[in-house]
Amino acid sequence: MQNTHPTLIRMIPLLFVFLWSTGFIGAKYALPFVEPFYLLFLRMVLTIFVFLALCLLFKAKWPPMRLAGHQMVSGALIHGVYLGGVFAAIKLGMPAGVAAIIVGIQPILTALISWQLFSDALRPMQWLGLGLGLVGVVVVVFSTQLQDEVSLTWPALIASIAALLGISIGTLYQKRFSGGVDLLTGSVWQYVSTAVLMAVLAWSFETREVTWDIQLILALGWLVFGLSVSAVLLLMYMIREGEASKVAAYFYLVPLVACVEAWLLFDEDLPPLAIAASVLTVLGVYLVLKKPASAK
Template sequence: FLDERLRLTQWTGLGLGLVGVISVLLTTGQQEYVSLNWTAMLAAITALFGISIGTLYQKRFGAGVNLLAGSFWQYVSVLLLMAIMAWTFEVREVLWDQQLIFALAWLVIGLSVIAILLLMYMIREGETAKVASYFYLVPPVASIEAWLLFDEYLSIVSIIAIFVTVFGVYLVIRKKPE
């Protein structure tokens, strides 16, 4: 599709990464509250496939698009969709306070603008498999953050799953041996 060929070690890394992500999702959190929610698991895996397919599409058909212009039009389309959904399903009452403003600023500037521009730059300049493999790091990093910030439990199985995921990503992104 993109005239990119993956080495066996990269395929192995993608497989290990997926196994690690699923293991992290199944084993992280306060053990007395953990219950397998198949709907949430299906949503997480669907999101992973969706962003991977979006990455492939962006690489194939959007590589020449100006990053700022492309981001602007993506945000405009999402704004319209989210406005319709918010108007339809939400109560349209906002309690403005300092915490909300800081969280909103972080979500808009940090996660939306900077992260998406970085992602689009990585897609344009790099190999698609390498970019897609970075998505596997989200659940392990979130688990570590939850452990550090919210005192969530990390079992030995969770820690091993994190290492499996990181090793899988390493296999995908490492340079081809000469």
């Protein structure tokens, strides 16, 4: 993407947010017909074949085994632990809104880990932006999805916290150890490790029964091409080219866009309070990404 027009490059984060947000919609369409871990396993296997075809088409360069190992670790964290944790938490009875709140802490956690381990210092205005974004996400999710009576179990909490740690640590690991790796071949190794992890979980805890409905087929197709191919390539590019804390800040926008999509597709409520909190979250992301006057 080195010769990409600057305007298109600036559009990449917005396109990523839109595509990533549709993962919740695709899962909602698919899960009535298949169990979560087996759905993820099928998604990963299909995605591997797509990426292998892309690697052949574009004659992508394969990384040495040392870098391939790093890709497998980051893939298992970003895709396996994150997606598996979220799906498992919801399956164990956690409301999607509560799971979104827990995973929504990711930008703050990523910034803290990056600050401690890699000395990626944030300006006070960026910390303020992260805080505002977190408040906005919590208010949006509570006002649109949280039920009056919520019963949380320890297994569900552990699964959601595992998802939070997976996406946070995986993003930093990818930034730290995967520089210079071709995005196509690197993604193949990421999905190989994720497929293995999902296979272990599916064959250990699920029946792997599938009701092949056109709704499932269309949802699975979107999860593969829209999410696992398009969105993840954009995410890997953003991680490679940007600061980890700034990339993580875009995740604040995902629940907001998902709420709007659910409102349009499933007629879920979008209260005025949620709209106001969305504005607060957008302001927070702006503060994180805004360059200081001296840099300008």
